[in-house]
Amino acid sequence: VTDLERRYRRWLRAYPLVYRQVRGEEILSTLVEAAPANGVAAKDLIYIGIHGLRVRGSLLVHRFGQGTLPRSVHSATLILVFMVVVNWLNAAFAHNGPKNPSSHLANIVVGLVFVALALMIQAWSRFLYAAVIGFLMITMALSFVNSDLIFELNAIVPLILLIVGWRRYMAAIPPAQWPPRSPRTVPS
Amino acid sequence: MQDIENLSEGRIRLRTGTLYAAFDRLSEQKLIESAGEEVVEGRLRRYYRLTELGSATLGAESRRRVSISKEAIRRLGLAGGLS
Numbered sequence: 001v002t003d004l005e006r007r008y009r010r011w012l013r014a015y016p017l018v019y020r021q022v023r024g025e026e027i028l029s030t031l032v033e034a035a036p037a038n039g040v041a042a043k044d045l046i047y048i049g050i051h052g053l054r055v056r057g058s059l060l061v062h063r064f065g066q067g068t069l070p071r072s073v074h075s076a077t078l079i080l081v082f083m084v085v086v087n088w089l090n091a092a093f094a095h096n097g098p099k100n101p102s103s104h105l106a107n108i109v110v111g112l113v114f115v116a117l118a119l120m121i122q123a124w125s126r127f128l129y130a131a132v133i134g135f136l137m138i139t140m141a142l143s144f145v146n147s148d149l150i151f152e153l154n155a156i157v158p159l160i161l162l163i164v165g166w167r168r169y170m171a172a173i174p175p176a177q178w179p180p181r182s183p184r185t186v187p188s
Numbered sequence: 189m190q191d192i193e194n195l196s197e198g199r200i201r202l203r204t205g206t207l208y209a210a211f212d213r214l215s216e217q218k219l220i221e222s223a224g225e226e227v228v229e230g231r232l233r234r235y236y237r238l239t240e241l242g243s244a245t246l247g248a249e250s251r252r253r254v255s256i257s258k259e260a261i262r263r264l265g266l267a268g269g270l271s
Contacts, residue, residue, distance in 0.1 A: 023208060029231035030204050034189055047205025054209065179216060 004040060005032055011045050014052025016059055018178045055178075062180035063124040067172060072165035073121060076158035080118040083154055087111035121162070124173050133162050211236065219245055 008031045012024055031044060069077065091107035117135065120128040136159040143155070162169075189202045214220040219242035225234040238246065 025232040026225070026234040027204060027208055029228075029233055030189075030207070032231065034204060041203075044204050047203040049205075051205035051209050055212070179212070 002032075004035055007040050008032065008035075008045075008048075011048050012052075014049045014056075016052075016056050016176065016178075018059070018176045019052075019055050022178045059176060059178070059180055060123050060125065063174075063176075064122055066124050066174065069122075070165040070168035070172065072161040073169050076161035076165070077118050077121050079158045079161070080114045080121075084111045084114040084118070087114065126170060126173060129162070129166075129169055133159065133166075136162070214242070218242075 005028065008028055012020055012028060015024065015027075027048075031048070034044070035041060068074075087107045088111045091104045091111070094104070094107075117132050120132050136155045139155045140159060189204075189207060192200055192202050211220065218239055220236045221239050223235040223237040225232060227233070
């Protein structure tokens, strides 16, 4: 294995494993064959990085809405969505007064965070699901230290529901595959 | 990739990432398919070919572009237009 090949192989990690298993070796061959005489082509690496991220995104998008979430996980998502609505309504209509001018912005940001958490749960990804639980746990831990945190005890209900639904959620995730099984039809 | 660069007289330089993005898209649309693979000097080389749908689509697109070019040449009043 040449140094050139080793370097390209490292960059191929931008692609998800399932994609690398299908296309990894041929992409590597193409990269090595097309490499300039003086070593690695930096532009190639950038394009590989971008394409790798696009493939990852595409796999994630295909997993959205794949099936029915376990009831507890579904409820946790609904609570998060409810918290989004509450925060944004608060941002739109609450009058916090001149002493607390930043709180509208904080409500908008918190609403966006909850949107992200709800989407991460819906993505049917083990990593993202664990990340949501981790995030809520950290939030809970911090809320005990600093009671001024916006999240406070709001996080505990979805956290418990997500932990309860962990096993069923994990069991329901289909194995990742490339090409992703797509409900979309081929244009004719 | 070298062919594309030569055909376009150096104007288009396809990068590996771009090439495989195109392969993914064309495969998904069933316009190309794998036509076998071989190991050359210890490296995997996979070949692709146009499917019937791919040939038909490429033909239609080529005719459309020729037609647009003809129309452009006619409107510009250029001599020696496409016949």
